[in-house]
Each structure stands twice: as structure tokens, then as C-alpha cells.
Amino acid sequence: MSHRSAFWTRLIALTRKETKQLLRDKSSMAIGFILPIILILLFGYGLSFDLTNGRVGVVDQNPTPQSSQVLSGLNGSKYITVIHYPSFAQAQAAMGNDDIDAILNMPSDFAAQYANGSATVQIINNGRSTSIASSLQGYIASALNTVSSIQADRTNSSSTAGVISVDQRMWFNESGNSTWFLVPGLIVLILTLVGAFLTGLLIARERERGTLEAMFVTPIRPLEIVLSKLAPYIVIGMVDIVVCLLAAHYLFEVPIRASLLSVISASFLYLMVSLLLGLMISGVSQSQFQASQMALLASFMPAMMLSGFVFDTRNLPLVVQIISNVLPATHYMTLVKTLFLGGDDWSLWLKECGILLIYIVVLTVITARTLKKRLR
Structure with a gap:
């Protein structure tokens, strides 16, 4: 038998032996076949940096048609779940209990500010999670400004009318x-x-x-x-x-x-x-x-x-x-x-x-x- 044929004979025999040994080793089979499936499922379904259910506590200190109109933009966002609180103290307690991710505080003179062309609202983020806080901040500001832009188009007002400024605060993680x-x-x-x-x-x-x-x-x-x-x-x-x-x-x-x-x-x-x-x-x-x-x-x-x-x-x-x-x-x-x-x-x-x-x-x-x- 030539050296080449002997090489292939040994190689085939060893390959058969290793294959049988692998098939008998259930742990190796599980790691080889089940582990990749588990990993891809974990990373595929378990890894997500998108925010789809941000809980926002809304405190409207003086409800008016203007403030209700602006807040309607939050209800139309799939990223935000609105929870209304009658007072800031109740919203603050909810934030402390981690029941909400942010507080949107509408000032009592919001209608007058909005009519003058520029209004300021306060957003207080739950700093326990900086990733959620930063994403939610952008969603809230975008929803508010989208409503004001729509209203400006409807009334044919100038682009500077109805601008909403955001005063941001971070609780529990002041430095972000x-x-x-x-x-x-x-x-x-x-x-x-x-x-x-x-x-x-x-x-x-x-x-x-x-x-x-x-x-x-x-x-x-x-x-x-x-x-x-x-x-x-x-x-x-x-x-x-x-x-x-x-x-x-x-x-x-x-x-x-x-x-x-x-x-x-x-x-x-x-x-x-x-x-x-x-x-x-x-x-x-x-x-x-x-x-x-x-x-x-x-x-x-x-x-x-x-x-x-x-x-x-x-x-x-x-x-x-x-x-x-x-x-x-x-x-x-x-x-x-x-x-x-x-x-x-x-x-x-x-x-x-x-x-x-x-x-x-x-x-x-x-x-x-x-x-x-x-x-x-």
C-alpha cells in the first residue's frame, strides 16, 4: 500500500471514530446545534435599543383648549404612553416609585405663552436609565413640535408662531x-x-x-x-x-x-x-x-x-x-x-x-x- 492510500485510510478511519464519538456526546451536540439557536434568538429578540412604550406622566396645571391640543400629539405617538396626573406631587411620587419614565409639566400660563408665539414646558426624565431618558426626551419634543407645526400650517401663521421650548431636567442621575x-x-x-x-x-x-x-x-x-x-x-x-x-x-x-x-x-x-x-x-x-x-x-x-x-x-x-x-x-x-x-x-x-x-x-x-x- 502506498503512502498516499495509507494516509487516506487512516484519515477516513479517524474521521469515522470522531464522528461516532461526537454523536455519542450529547453535551457537544447540544453546544454545536442548540447553542447557536439560543444565541441568535437571544440577540435577535432580546437585544433592542428602541423605545416603544415610554411612560410619560402629564401634569396640566391649567387645562385649556391650547394645552389639550398640544398634548394630543403625545397620544398619537406609538412610542409614548400618556398617564395624566392631577397634581405635580402625584406625578413626583409616581416617578419615585418608577411607575413613569418622565414627567411633562405644563405651566399654568401655557395658553398665554403659546398665543404670544413661544411657550415653555418642563420635561423631567427618570435618570435611572439614561438610554430611555435621552430617547424619550427626543420623542416628547418631536411630538409637541409636530402638533405646533400642524397648527401653524392650518392658521397660515408665521413659522415662529407657537414654538414650544423644552426645559429639561434629570432626576436620580442629574449629570446624565x-x-x-x-x-x-x-x-x-x-x-x-x-x-x-x-x-x-x-x-x-x-x-x-x-x-x-x-x-x-x-x-x-x-x-x-x-x-x-x-x-x-x-x-x-x-x-x-x-x-x-x-x-x-x-x-x-x-x-x-x-x-x-x-x-x-x-x-x-x-x-x-x-x-x-x-x-x-x-x-x-x-x-x-x-x-x-x-x-x-x-x-x-x-x-x-x-x-x-x-x-x-x-x-x-x-x-x-x-x-x-x-x-x-x-x-x-x-x-x-x-x-x-x-x-x-x-x-x-x-x-x-x-x-x-x-x-x-x-x-x-x-x-x-x-x-x-x-x-x-
Whole structure:
């Protein structure tokens, strides 16, 4: 047999062997075929910087036909959802509760200003999200000026008649600094990555090394295994939380307007969720490689794409919104941004921390049951 024919014989044999091995490896098949589908769906449906449902609270201090006429332009915009408030104090409370994204304040003398050719309205943006604030600012100003231009054309008035000037204000992020918006979100991603990946390899590593079998002859209970494996990583996670808070305050100069008690307690609960999620993934994985891939798909990527870190999840399709609300990262993301920039909101704290506690209980039970099945 010539060298060339021997080469092709070996190559074909090796190719068949690798093909059979790949077909037997379900994790590799999943990564090769399912991962690209998941990624394209996440990026295709989950990544959107468009604003389609900006909530604007309108306060008309002295309703007149002129002000109603101008405000009609907001109702005709698909990007804006108008919510009327009888007083500025009620709109301010709604902004504090994150129920609206902006306040449009119409002055009491708007009709007189508009008749004289130039009127000024005040737009107060919710600075918790600078991307939403900047987009919504443009939509509101465009809608108002479009109505005034239409009215000017109808009355054949000069181009300077009925000009509406916008007096812009930014709450919770006075400087409009995007770092104030991104850093609290980065804390969520860091805790997700550290928590899920640290514990995600624990049981899988022992299973690969064969040390997990040594537990079969011991009276250790599954819950004891869960708690013992979590303990050292809780310490590491708490150190990470402190480091993140110090970096946010001293390096990036992001204000922490809530009490440290509320911020640290909420962060601790989310750290527990991340650690338990990683431990659960490790319990059902057969190898460290499989555990790392599952941790990436089940924790870090959803937290980055669907938790509201970069963009408003209300702009996404309904199915994706439902998935987003199921993620624990979404609830912690909402809470930590409010605590950093808005201050203590104990009603929101109780709601979101209660949800995180439910996740802790559910994940603990699932993880214990998974280990119990493995220990039989």
C-alpha cells in the first residue's frame, strides 16, 4: 500500500471514530446545534435599543383648549404612553416609585405663552436609565413640535408662531452620566458570574475525580452537602459585594443613596440565589465542561441580555418579557438600581427580596433532591 492510500485510510478511519464519538456526546451536540439557536434568538429578540412604550406622566396645571391640543400629539405617538396626573406631587411620587419614565409639566400660563408665539414646558426624565431618558426626551419634543407645526400650517401663521421650548431636567442621575446606570448593573452581572460559575463546578469536579463516591458510605444528608459547599463561597461572595460597593463609590463615583443595610441584604440574597443555581447545575452535570456551559446559558447570558442591564425589557416581545420576569437577575437589577440612584424604597425592597427568598427555597429543595438521587 502506498503512502498516499495509507494516509487516506487512516484519515477516513479517524474521521469515522470522531464522528461516532461526537454523536455519542450529547453535551457537544447540544453546544454545536442548540447553542447557536439560543444565541441568535437571544440577540435577535432580546437585544433592542428602541423605545416603544415610554411612560410619560402629564401634569396640566391649567387645562385649556391650547394645552389639550398640544398634548394630543403625545397620544398619537406609538412610542409614548400618556398617564395624566392631577397634581405635580402625584406625578413626583409616581416617578419615585418608577411607575413613569418622565414627567411633562405644563405651566399654568401655557395658553398665554403659546398665543404670544413661544411657550415653555418642563420635561423631567427618570435618570435611572439614561438610554430611555435621552430617547424619550427626543420623542416628547418631536411630538409637541409636530402638533405646533400642524397648527401653524392650518392658521397660515408665521413659522415662529407657537414654538414650544423644552426645559429639561434629570432626576436620580442629574449629570446624565451613563456610568451611574451601568455600574449597578455590572454588580448584578459580577454576582451572577461569580456565584454560578464558582459552585457550578463543585459536584461535577468531584464526580470526574471519583471522590463523590466516597460520600455513598457516609450518613451525610443532601441538605448538609448543599450547606457545607455553600459556606466558603458565601464568604467569597460577600467580599466581592464589598469590593463592588467600594469600587462603585470611590472609583466610579456612583452615589449610593439607600442605606448600606438595604443594599447589602438584597445583594446577599441574590448571591445565595446565584450560588444555589450553580450548585443545582453542578448536581445535574456529568462533567465540568458541561457544567460551565450550562452555567453560561442559564445564568450569565440571560442576566446580561434579559434583565434590563442594557435596555428596557418592556420593548421586547411579550414572550421574552415573561421569560425576563422569571429570571431572578431581573428582580435584583430593578432593586439595586433603585437603591443606588433613588434611595430606600422599602415597599420595592420587600417585594423583590421576597421573590429572591422564594428562589432560594425552591433552588435549595431542587438541589437537595438532585443530590439525593445521586447518592442512592
